[in-house]
Amino acid sequence: MQFNMYTKIEYLVLNSLSKKLKYFLSFFLFLMLLMIGEIVSPGYFSLSHIIHLLTLAAPLGILTIGQTFVILSGKEDVDFSTGACASLSIVLTALVLQKYSLAIAIGIAALSGLIAGVINGIGVRIMKIPPLLMTFGSAMLLYGVGQAITRGMSLxxxxxxxxFIAVGRIGGIPIAFLIWIGLIVISAAILHETAYGRWLYASGSNPKAAGIAGISNAFVGIAAYAVSGLLSAFAGLLYLGRFTIPSGFRMAEVYTLPSIMAVILGGTSFSGGEGGFLGSIGGVLALTTLDSFFSIFNISQAWRNVLNGFLLVLILIFYARKSKIRI
Structure with a gap:
C-alpha cells in the first residue's frame, strides 16, 4: 500500500514536470537552431540578427495567438483560414488607403477578419461542419474575394x-515584437482572469461536462474563431507594412501551417483544453529561424511548403499517439 502511494506521488510529480517542461522545448529548439545557424553563417547568433528575427516573427506570432484560442476551444478544432484572413486584410487595407484614412482601412480589415471568424465558428459549432472542411472552405472563399477585388493586380x-510599426524600433526593440507581446499579455489575462477563459478551458477539456455546468460550447467556439479571424486581420496589417506593396491576393497563405505548428510545438494540446501562449512564443521563434535557414540555402517556396507540411504531420502523429486524437 505504501509502495503504491509513493508510486502515485512519483507519477504525479513527473507528470507535472513533463507538462511544464514541454512548454520550454520550443525555446530549446530555437536556441539549437541559432547555434547551428552560427556554425553555418557566422554572425547568425548576433544581437542584431536576433532582433531581426523578432521583427520577422511578430506577424506569425499574432496569427498564433488566435490559433491558440481555437485549438484550446475543443478537440480537433483548428483554423486553416488564418492566412486567408490575413491576405484579405492586406488587400483591403491597401485598396482602402488609396482614398480613405488609415483608421477606416484598419476598421474595414478588422471587420472582415471578425466576420470570417464568426462564420467559421457558426459553421463548426452550430452547423457541425468538421473544422478542417469549414475553415479550408472559407479560406478558398476569402482568396476568391481577394482575387475578385484585385483582379490579379497589385493595388x-x-x-x-x-x-513604421512593421519594421521600426523603439529603443532598439522592434515595435512589431512589442505589439505581439502586448497582445499575448492581454490574451493571457483573458484566459486566466476572465469567465470566458475558464469556459474555454472547460469546454476544451470536457465539452459534455461543460454543457452540464451551463457553459455554451457553441458560444465558446464561435468566440474563439472570431478572435482568430480578428487577430489574423491585424497580422495582415503588419505584413502589408513590411512589404509595402501587395504582391498578390495570397500573400499570407504560407503562414497558415506554421501558425498551427507553432501552437502544437509550444505544448498546447491538439485535443483542446490544455496549453497557453508561453510555449507558442518559442514555437514561433523556432519556425521563423527555420524559415530563415530556407532563405540561406535558397530553398524555393514550394519546397518550404512541403517541409512545413511534413513537419506538421510529424507533430500531429506525435500528439496523436499521446492524446489519441484523430488526424
Missing part, C-alpha cells in the same frame, strides 16, 4: 505609419 500601398 495600393501601405501607409508610412504601417511601415
Amino acid at each position: 495600393g500601398t501601405a501607409s508610412p505609419f504601417l511601415t
Whole structure:
C-alpha cells in the first residue's frame, strides 16, 4: 500500500514536470537552431540578427495567438483560414488607403477578419461542419474575394505609419515584437482572469461536462474563431507594412501551417483544453529561424511548403499517439 502511494506521488510529480517542461522545448529548439545557424553563417547568433528575427516573427506570432484560442476551444478544432484572413486584410487595407484614412482601412480589415471568424465558428459549432472542411472552405472563399477585388493586380500601398510599426524600433526593440507581446499579455489575462477563459478551458477539456455546468460550447467556439479571424486581420496589417506593396491576393497563405505548428510545438494540446501562449512564443521563434535557414540555402517556396507540411504531420502523429486524437 505504501509502495503504491509513493508510486502515485512519483507519477504525479513527473507528470507535472513533463507538462511544464514541454512548454520550454520550443525555446530549446530555437536556441539549437541559432547555434547551428552560427556554425553555418557566422554572425547568425548576433544581437542584431536576433532582433531581426523578432521583427520577422511578430506577424506569425499574432496569427498564433488566435490559433491558440481555437485549438484550446475543443478537440480537433483548428483554423486553416488564418492566412486567408490575413491576405484579405492586406488587400483591403491597401485598396482602402488609396482614398480613405488609415483608421477606416484598419476598421474595414478588422471587420472582415471578425466576420470570417464568426462564420467559421457558426459553421463548426452550430452547423457541425468538421473544422478542417469549414475553415479550408472559407479560406478558398476569402482568396476568391481577394482575387475578385484585385483582379490579379497589385493595388495600393501601405501607409508610412504601417511601415513604421512593421519594421521600426523603439529603443532598439522592434515595435512589431512589442505589439505581439502586448497582445499575448492581454490574451493571457483573458484566459486566466476572465469567465470566458475558464469556459474555454472547460469546454476544451470536457465539452459534455461543460454543457452540464451551463457553459455554451457553441458560444465558446464561435468566440474563439472570431478572435482568430480578428487577430489574423491585424497580422495582415503588419505584413502589408513590411512589404509595402501587395504582391498578390495570397500573400499570407504560407503562414497558415506554421501558425498551427507553432501552437502544437509550444505544448498546447491538439485535443483542446490544455496549453497557453508561453510555449507558442518559442514555437514561433523556432519556425521563423527555420524559415530563415530556407532563405540561406535558397530553398524555393514550394519546397518550404512541403517541409512545413511534413513537419506538421510529424507533430500531429506525435500528439496523436499521446492524446489519441484523430488526424
